[in-house]
């Protein structure tokens with residue numbers, strides 16, 4: 001029995017795997033949260049000296065590991081930040097995993113990196129970054145934020161305070177903690193939007209500001225900060241401007257929303273996650289720097305076993321620009337889907353979420369028992385229901401899931417329990433709006 005090569009003892013695993021992927025791509029439900037005791041019991045004995053053989057191992061996967069998950073890729077998953085990968089991106093991701101394009105160094109994966117670079121250049125151009133800007137793909141937004149803020153810290157000498165909005169994603173706070181940086185949390189007020197004026201008021205007289213972190217689509221409410229105002233404030237403070245666009249920056253591709261992102265072209269660094277609103281599978285963040293040389297000075301790893309990847313011929317190594325060394329070529333699925341379907345098809349898919357969020361907002365406005373917290377710009381809708389507190393919201397989420405309408409997760413807004421819906425999957429049926437409203441009346 002062999003593990004590798006044409007003689008690998010895998011039986012008809014290929015056919016099973018392809019069938020499984022095809023079935024998943026045809027659509028999936030909201031899924032379930034597995035029971036810890038039952039899962040532990042069911043998986044007991046799955047790793048043995050002799051192995052279970054294909055039928056036994058596949059049963060463990062298909063009957064235990066696979067079904068006991070929530071389907072973030074379901075078109076009825078409206079919680080957290082969903083993941084709605086396109087069919088093309090999923091298949092290319094399977095190929096990337098098979099080929100193990102080792103995306104850290106040009107020497108190892110020139111073709112894959114060149115394709116990734118092509119899509120990075122496209123996104124940098126869309127943002128309006130100047131010539132010479134560049135970046136790399138990392139595994140996710142948290143690593144992207146950490147990598148960028150590590151570069152920001154290096155530019156700041158002894159200054160150690162970073163301005164963050166009270167709406168910043170948790171990964172920003174984690175990154176600052178890991179980097180030994182302090183956060184200066186700025187209150188964003190009723191519209192949840194970080195502005196230059198608010199930053200100026202909070203930093204008056206201070207000389208210790210390293211960086212400003214703004215959001216291009218906050219996680220909880222989908223609010224795009226005043227990026228131009230943040231860039232002005234960063235100039236005045238001689239501070240780095242990082243924009244966390246992990247969720248929302250994909251919407252800059254829509255001409256009708258592009259002006260909301262004005263100022264992104266002035267960022268020193270920013271991220272956008274293909275595994276969020278660019279329809280790539282989990283594991284992909286596009287990280288950009290206005291001046292990649294500053295990033296290379298921070299992130300380049302050295303060692304006798306690795307110096308040969310520096311070929312000195314002007315090619316670049318993604319691992320020099322971010323925290324990861326060995327790296328899946330996680331930009332390839334997005335590149336391939338763009339190459340196959342074109343940008344317009346992606347614009348249309350993003351727009352579907354924006355439109356459905358607007359329809360949901362209209363319906364909540366018209367419903368006598370609900371009020372919007374704010375009008376959505378992107379795909380996130382926050383709303384109140386008369387008389388509902390935490391317990392009622394939890395019951396609503398359970399009822400809506402049990403009825404097969406959607407997977408939803410309530411949140412809080414300024415400490416108040418509220419409803420939250422995130423529209424991303426282009427095939428979410430518009431009927432979900434009336435189905436949800438029925439349970440809110």
Ligand SMILES: Cc1ncc(COP(=O)(O)O)c(C=O)c1O
Nearest residue numbers: 081140141142169171219246247
């Ligand atoms: C705005 C924002 N930034 C960063 C992150 C973290 O990204 P990841 O989960 O890919 O690490 C998220 C995740 O939802 C996010 O919404």
